[in-house]
Amino acid sequence: MRSESAIVLSAQLGLLLAAVGLLGGAAIGAVGPGGVFVTIALFLLLPLTPAEVAGTASATFVGTGLIGTAVYRHSGEFSTAPARKMVLVLCASSLAGAPLGARLNAVLPAAAFGNLLAAFVGILGAIIIYREVAGLHQTAWFTGAATWTRHLTLAGTGFGVSVTGAMLGVGGPILLVPILVVLGVPTLIAVGASQVQSVIIAAGATITYASVGAVLGWLVLLVGIPQLVGVWLGW
Template identity: 40%
Template sequence: MIPVPLEILLALLLVALLSGVGCTTVGAGGIFVTIALYLLTPLSSAEVAGTAHVLFVLVGVIGVVGYARSGELVGSEGRALATVLATSGVLGALAGTVLNAFVSRRLFGVLLGVLLVCTGALLAYRRLRGLPSLAAVDAKTGRGRLVFAGVGLALGTVAGLVGVGGPVLAVPALVLLGVPMLVALGIAQLQAIFISGFAVGGYYLQDSVSVALAGLLALPIVVGAVAGWLVAHRVDPARLELALGIVLVPTGIYLML
């Protein structure tokens, strides 16, 4: 049974569609699914995170197929980086699902709000001032693998705990470490499959996944993800990214209050 009235369900369907577009265009769309589930449904924090991660797995599959077809995941560097991030991200995701059990619904909202403000500010800053690479890290070296493993572990933990997709955090982090934007988007989609897949497993064992809601929201978010991949290769996503950043900051502040 769906625990929401019809008008709320329609709003969730629309949010899922737009979130799918954002996921494969700028990497930050999935977070709106988490926000909508938290604000519009009576789900617990664990159920919000668990249900959202089911959808992120689907988006990740679409994103990986698309970016593999366009070449971003074909090179040896892309494969090496994806392997390191996915492996370490799984460990973080499992840790995040365990930590979520100690987080109240109110604290979950505060943590989500802090993440939204930080992410929104970073997206807006990147568009307005640019986000230059701080370092060029080679994933094929031992040092590079260690750096990216630490990044993957941290990203996986946060994603698993708060119920956000890996791309919203991974794309800016990878760009800072010298990874090209489209490659970062493709790798983040692959990482999301592993992070969200294992997070779903953890939350399912806690009986914290709304299968009914996930099933209904699956189609619109997949359609949006396909559309987003097409947009990413045909349109400069700078304006969309700036708009997302501007929306995320006040939304995050609202959740923290």
């Protein structure tokens, strides 16, 4: 990996990245998902490798996830045993998924990473439009299924979300929340669970990317500090 000092920012670009972090954090605080804006900005505005984009973005999500977890824990979203078990299953599966996703990133050419990120954003936009127009309808089979079936479904969901989130550096809530809502999980519990899982995804991805020098510390601070301020403002 290149030396961190090899990338020189103009004052205008530095302010733009800080502003993106602030707005992304505000989106995280207001609606849950929002970190993807940081990932897109890092990819489009800086000459970074896919690993540096995903690794640096993931590092900024550790703090936002911890804040989100504390807020939803304080509000009582994890007060029931089923909610706590769901979070445990999601996090356990993410322990394996996040490092795998980060390693898969290493084999992606820059063009392929950009195409996957664009496809992800397109799918996300379609989901948002569909949710606003038609709404997300809960499935009856999940809530009525046997315990082991629900746990396997949650484990598979957590694993898939963590692999994707770590590979692209987009976190987890942006994917997990709509999936859990469709499965019948109340929205606030779904958002709270996604914040806890996001810490595991971000930490696992950051450690894996940092092991190959793909986390730019100065850039984490430049984007991450305004992002934390944005989270506070969003709430």
